[in-house]
Amino acid sequence: MGTLGSLRRKAVATAAAVGALSLVVGCSGDSDSVTGGSKDGDKVTITMGLFGVMGIKETGLLEEYEKNNPGVTIKAEIAGDEQTYYTALQTKLAAGKGLKDIQGIEIGRAKEITETRADMFADFSKVEGTDHFLPWKQSQITTEDGKVLGLGTDIGPMAVCYRKDYFEKAGLPTDREEVGKLWAGDWKKYVEVGRTFKKNFKGGDVAYTDSASGLFNAMVYGYPEQYYNEQGDLIYDKNPAVKDAWELASDAAEEDLTAKLRQFQPGWDPGLSNGTFATAVCPAWMLSHISEKAGEVNKGKWDVARAPKGANWGGSFLGVIEESPVKEEAQKLVAWLTAPEQQARIFKDLGNIPSSQQALEDPSVKAVKNDYFSGAPLGEIFGAAAQEIPDKQVLGRKDGTIKDTFSQGLALVEQGTPRDEAWKTTSERIQKAVR
């Protein structure tokens, strides 16, 4: 009995130990394919990794492609937050595992990808029918030796969203044409209008604009060179474009023209729904956020006017992984998804502005109007704004981080820190972050 009992006990113990070990080992199990896609005769499976609202799945384009191409199955996985998505993508690229056949790339990451991971992505330069994009869009995802790592989806041309009712109460014009003329050509005029607004507005505690950082971004993104020059050197502290934007945004902050809010953070939303500010510099993709958060109550109170100067804030690309077993099929899909017709459709359904020149010129795109924003002709406004974007835009590896750091620096000014001190702090932080 003893031996048997002890044997049984030992068996149990061994089983437990083996079980624990296999638990551990199980975690490191891997598949042999780099990406999730597969090809089996006529049957092709393509996987996609996307983020945010890129409009590809939301508009039903994938189902349509599957219908038109029998045998193709597309599996799209969408991460809500781009930061989380990119963090995971970086690890997967480093490990060479767990990737999808098609990966979305946000503009702020484009430079880092082209500099460090060009070999992981397939080249689009020889794919046919991809010459319809805005000239600067494709250059952002092209490496120095001419390899094109992806195709553009949307772009982020700027306009100014404003509250008609507040403008009226401040004795300012309310018609979008006239409002646009108030500040045409110069952001300084936009701030000047703010001073008039502050002086004349009667009717409660309403700031002219939501945040100093929104103004700053809009100004900086209007220049070909921003935080980096073409050689990849950090020039934010010498670039007059950045310095001017800083000074003007600081003026607005110090003169109390801003509501001291942080864009896209929860505190911003009650500001929208309660109407604590009269204007917001808005890239095209911001409109859906405004209409959602400001709510039905404020429908028709908002309108959209041309921004003083053209600028581009945001936008994305779709890339294909070089080692994907379905590389060609995936490239074909990407070319189709970013073709003018499909981009126009995404714009009409969701409001993401096409990066395709051809789509922007499409009469049906130009005719798009938006009910929420008092019937503003978004197609016309943003289409024209897209043409004003500088033909060249130099991106830098740490653009995203630097932008966030500047936003924080301006928040300091809004909280009463002297601007020179805030600039110094910001500069120190950037030095630490980019090193």
Add this chain to the structure above:
Amino acid sequence: MATSTTKALAGEEPPGPSRAGDGTETSRRRGAWLHRLDVKGAPYAFVAPFFVVFAAFSFYPLIYTSWISLHDVELATLDVMEWVAFDNYVELWGDSRFWNALQNTITIGIISTVPQLLMALGIAHLLNYRMRASLFFRVASLVPYATSVGAAALVFTMIFERDFGMINWGLGLVGVDPVNWEADKWPAQVAISTIVIWRWTGYNALLYLAAMQAIPADRYEAASLDGASRWQQFRHVTVPGIRSTIVFTIVLSTIGATQLFGEPLIFGQGPNGVTGGANNQYQTLGLLLYEEGWKNYQMGRSATVAWAMFMLLVLAFVAQRLIKRLRSRTS
């Protein structure tokens, strides 16, 4: 521990071979060998699952983190590591952000832990009385603990909101100017501590209550016979009676305070939370680690902060042991 277990096991089981009844020498020897292996080896096999999992998910990451902290690594290029020896540590030592974060961690730790444990003690004392619906109160005090950090922090963030928050609204009713809870240093730290206190007070109170109920009633009787008041009973019977539990909760709270992360992150909202406010006014060490790793994508520096935090905890416990030893020697 190990020897007593072995003895107990050996005592329970009479030696195997004599009962196995096979009779042959080899099988008996094999039986004896198996038995010895069983008695000596089984305990290890039983605890193995924990330690195997521990090794895989705690020890290996710990060692790997220290390896990373000696390199210059970016997340985008995890496979390219540049050996920099202790440069990251030297740099961290001279980095004002580190000292700022350390200071914030300590101050938030103090303003959250001290009131939390004192209140827990008080609540436990009250719950220990005979009262109506005591079960309800006991369960209710545990509810905050069962709430997720995210949900709690989010709700408190709304309550402390500058323009439309409940607290500023209440302050406005009594004619006090609104407080900019997020942007000013001390209000922000108090607000974050409030979240921590709200979540953990009930939990600690229940721990104290459990310990209090283990104190024999005759001690209280004896004390009251000696003419001790309620307060004196609390000080001289209750507190010494639950002393080890108090030490335990202090240890737990200290560890928790050192690793404070979720509350300030959510309180600051998005990128602003990662840096602990525009002026780093409530950036804790946990947030600094996160900022280096997941905002600046500098894995080496992030790992360095992680190790610095670990060393700080080790240091705190060594100091605590030393003080304890010194005190027991003097008394």
